[in-house]
Amino acid sequence: MKICEQFRELIQAYALGALDGEDRAAFEAHLATGCSDCAKTVEEARWLVSQLAYLAPEATPSDMLKGRLMQTLRAEASQPRIAAPSKTGIPFWMWAGVAALIVLSLYSALEAGRLRVEIHDANERAAAILRERQQLQEQLAVAKREAMIVTDPASVKIPLAGQDPQAPQLEAKWHSQLGICVMGHNVPMPAANRVLQLWLIPKAPGAKPMPSMTLRPDPDGKLVLLVSNPPESMSETKALAITEEPEGGSLQPTTTPRWVGGVG
Ligand SMILES: [Zn+2]
Numbered sequence: 213m214k215i216c217e218q219f220r221e222l223i224q225a226y227a228l229g230a231l232d233g234e235d236r237a238a239f240e241a242h243l244a245t246g247c248s249d250c251a252k253t254v255e256e257a258r259w260l261v262s263q264l265a266y267l268a269p270e271a272t273p274s275d276m277l278k279g280r281l282m283q284t285l286r287a288e289a290s291q292p293r294i295a296a297p298s299k300t301g302i303p304f305w306m307w308a309g310v311a312a313l314i315v316l317s318l319y320s321a322l323e324a325g326r327l328r329v330e331i332h333d334a335n336e337r338a339a340a341i342l343r344e345r346q347q348l349q350e351q352l353a354v355a356k357r358e359a360m361i362v363t364d365p366a367s368v369k370i371p372l373a374g375q376d377p378q379a380p381q382l383e384a385k386w387h388s389q390l391g392i393c394v395m396g397h398n399v400p401m402p403a404a405n406r407v408l409q410l411w412l413i414p415k416a417p418g419a420k421p422m423p424s425m426t427l428r429p430d431p432d433g434k435l436v437l438l439v440s441n442p443p444e445s446m447s448e449t450k451a452l453a454i455t456e457e458p459e460g461g462s463l464q465p466t467t468t469p470r471w472v473g474g475v476g
Contacts, residue, residue, distance in 0.1 A: 228257075357391070382399070394410060395436050407458075414450060
């Protein structure tokens, strides 16, 4: 055991292949005597060295390896020898290298964590962009349909006269397949929590107005409403009307129409 003590500090250097000359010969001679203690320690040190080889910056060392390295480093640091390395001691640069590897691997673990957060953020941004794109595509589809209704000569033009003389005239175009598009400019903004609602007045005597879509003009007073699926066919509809209603719309008109226009 006493003999082994003198070799202890050489074993890691031996395992790293950094031991030569007299020290190496002496240690190998000692190993040749069949000391199982030293043989085992060499085996462990070689395992440690083999693990170091896998310490590429992106690799995360096992906790066990980190523990072992820290333990070894602490043991080394507690010995005054580290301040003034002897000829036979493990060179300081080697431990500096090991320490650098540990710092590097801890840093890379930290970086991996940061990277995961960044990937998460990037995914969220991508999802937001996709949502935005989908919204734009929907808006584009609506705009396309509106344009088709407005430009198709088969559409029926329905002027909607304002009941208030100051109200601008609105215009609707009704395409038997594509639906109704209502447009207007300088439309006064309804009060807060109020909307404009479109109604279809059926030809059938005594039939109640059929509720359609609601909207508010944009801040510039521009109004564009697309009704893709009108609740009644054009041939069965006598007139279109627009009333002001509470937000969410009504099942029956609760105010007198602001605009009215006869169909056909
Ligand atoms: Zn021994």
